[in-house]
Amino acid sequence: MKKLCCSSDQNKDIISYLPDPIRSHIVSSLPMKDALRTKTLSRRWRNVCSSLSTLEFSQYDFRNSNSKCDFKDLVDETLHFHDGSDIQKFSLAITIDDTYIHSRRANSWIYFALQHNVQHLTLRFWVSLPVKLLRLPCCLFTSTTLSVLHLYCYYGCDLEWPTNIKFPMVKYFHLEEVTFYDENVTNKIFSSCTFPVLEDLLVVHCSFNSSGTLSISIPSIKFLQLIWEKDHMVNLSIPFIRKIDYQCQSPPNMSCESLSSLLSACFQFPVPEAITNDSTFYSSVRKILIGLHNVNSLDLSEGVIESIARDPDVLAHLPGSYCSLEELYLEIIPTENFVKVIPFLLRIYPNLKRLYISVYEPENY
Numbered sequence: 001m002k003k004l005c006c007s008s009d010q011n012k013d014i015i016s017y018l019p020d021p022i023r024s025h026i027v028s029s030l031p032m033k034d035a036l037r038t039k040t041l042s043r044r045w046r047n048v049c050s051s052l053s054t055l056e057f058s059q060y061d062f063r064n065s066n067s068k069c070d071f072k073d074l075v076d077e078t079l080h081f082h083d084g085s086d087i088q089k090f091s092l093a094i095t096i097d098d099t100y101i102h103s104r105r106a107n108s109w110i111y112f113a114l115q116h117n118v119q120h121l122t123l124r125f126w127v128s129l130p131v132k133l134l135r136l137p138c139c140l141f142t143s144t145t146l147s148v149l150h151l152y153c154y155y156g157c158d159l160e161w162p163t164n165i166k167f168p169m170v171k172y173f174h175l176e177e178v179t180f181y182d183e184n185v186t187n188k189i190f191s192s193c194t195f196p197v198l199e200d201l202l203v204v205h206c207s208f209n210s211s212g213t214l215s216i217s218i219p220s221i222k223f224l225q226l227i228w229e230k231d232h233m234v235n236l237s238i239p240f241i242r243k244i245d246y247q248c249q250s251p252p253n254m255s256c257e258s259l260s261s262l263l264s265a266c267f268q269f270p271v272p273e274a275i276t277n278d279s280t281f282y283s284s285v286r287k288i289l290i291g292l293h294n295v296n297s298l299d300l301s302e303g304v305i306e307s308i309a310r311d312p313d314v315l316a317h318l319p320g321s322y323c324s325l326e327e328l329y330l331e332i333i334p335t336e337n338f339v340k341v342i343p344f345l346l347r348i349y350p351n352l353k354r355l356y357i358s359v360y361e362p363e364n365y
Contacts (some may be wrong), residue, residue, distance in 0.1 A: 008059040034172055052082075055113070059101070079112050087113050090121040096157075097128035103135065110208040111137045114145075122150040127157040134159050141165045148172040153179075163187045165194050179208050190216045199223065208232050226252075251284040253306075259291025268301035268331070272310075282311040290317055292325075299329040302338070308336035308345075318348060325349040331357045 003043055004083070014181075045172050056080070062071045086327050090113035111120060114137065125134060147169050154177050155157050165188060173195065180186045180208060186195055186208060186280040195201075198218050202225040208210040208214050212232040216224070221238045225245040234252040243264040250269055267288060272281050292298065308314050328349060346352065 001119040012295055013159045023261055026183040055079075057109070058091070058093040059095060059320075064360065067104070072105060075109055082116070084116070087116040087118045089122075090118045091122040091124075093122075093124035095128055095326040096134065099128075107135075109138050110140060110275040110292075113141055114139050117145040118143075119145055121287065124150075124152040124154070125157050126154045136160075137166070138162050139212065142169070143170075144168055146170050150174040151178065152176040161189070166190060167195055167198075169197065170195060171197055172200040173198055174204070175206055176202075176204040177209045179209060183248050187215065187358060189217065190214065192220065196220065198307060201225070204228070250281060251288060251307075254288060254291065255286055256291050259288060260293045262292060262295050265292060266295040266299035266329075267297050268299070269304050270301075271306045271333070278322065282307055282313075286311060286312050286314055286317060287313065288318070293322065294324050295322075296324050297327040297329075298325055301331045302333050304343050305332055305338055308341050321348050323351050326351060326353045327356075328352055328354070329358075331358045331360070333361060 012043065046097075055077075057071075057075050059071050062074070082246075083339075084284055086365065087095065092106070092109060094106060096102050110121075110123065121140075123136075127134065131252050134153065136159070142164060147330070149167070149170050149172070151159075157177075158179055158181075161182070165185075191203075192198075195209060195218055198220050200223045201216070201218070201221055202229045203214075204225070206228060207230060215235040215237075216236040219239055223243045224236070224238065224241060226234065227245070227247040229249065229293055231249040231321060233250070236252050236254045238259055239255070239257040239261060240260050244262060245266045247268040249274075251267065285304055288304075289308070330342070330345075332342070342357075345357075
């Protein structure tokens with residue numbers, strides 16, 4: 001039997017001699033700060049990050065690393081040596097101030113992503129005084145390549161909206177902690193004129209100081225999530241919606257088309273202690289329950305259940321049964337009212353397969 005010999009080729013760094021596209025694909029699966037560190041391995045790795053289609057820059061992740069490089073210089077260098085190919089995903093998480101990262105510099109990074117046909121854009125901003133008003137590139141608000149947009153503005157970072165806003169290709173839009181001062185801007189943003197193909201809309205902990213009412217009229221929406229603590233009136237006209245996650249202080253005013261279109265629904269708001277005699281509150285809850293003809297999964301909080309118990313017209317107006325519902329999630333407080341409502345709900349949902357009950361007792365109840 002012949003003895004096998006190891007050639008010098010077998011001792012080579014195999015990964016380094018892979019074709020550039022393959023090495024770039026491998027590096028793209030790493031966290032951004034680790035991907036950028038590969039440039040120091042050898043000359044063959046120097047430009048491996050230049051063709052990455054996913055670029056994620058977090059000032060806070062970088063701050064926790066052992067690198068001695070400056071964060072903003074690293075971002076500048078990475079974008080400078082980019083090979084010009086399209087960027088699929090671009091993420092930026094930074095604090096904007098007048099000393100370290102100025103808004104003009106941040107805008108140049110965002111502009112770079114837009115110029116390279118970015119499709120998924122995530123922007124997370126914190127501010128440091130005296131910066132208060134954040135102005136983003138105008139071309140962001142008219143991008144024809146964006147399909148997914150996440151926009152977060154934390155701790156008093158106020159966003160200035162331009163007069164021309166149009167997102168013709170955005171299907172997923174997530175807003176968090178954004179404050180709206182101008183009612184005209186608010187009405188423009190949450191309309192089909194601005195989002196003609198929008199399917200998923202998430203509005204979380206935002207404020208609408210210019211008006212007590214938020215109106216959303218975008219027929220293309222399939223999923224809607226609204227979460228905030230302030231008491232804003234909400235009008236929804238979304239005829240083809242399939243799923244809603246609504247966690248606010250008072251029930252929304254929904255069109256009958258929107259309610260009958262829902263297949264999955266979550267309605268959560270607190271017990272209306274201070275508005276016991278508010279007929280609008282109870283009529284809104286009643287309208288929601290009556291209109292949910294086709295829903296197969298339903299999540300109701302203690303506020304909804306207490307409204308049913310207090311409203312004498314609910315029993316008279318609700319149909320005898322809803323055959324579509326299969327899953328029911330209830331959050332209840334152990335009181336006589338809640339105990340009375342559960343048999344009523346079981347009676348009108350005869351085809352129920354799964355029932356989940358969460359019982360708790362609030363501190364001030």
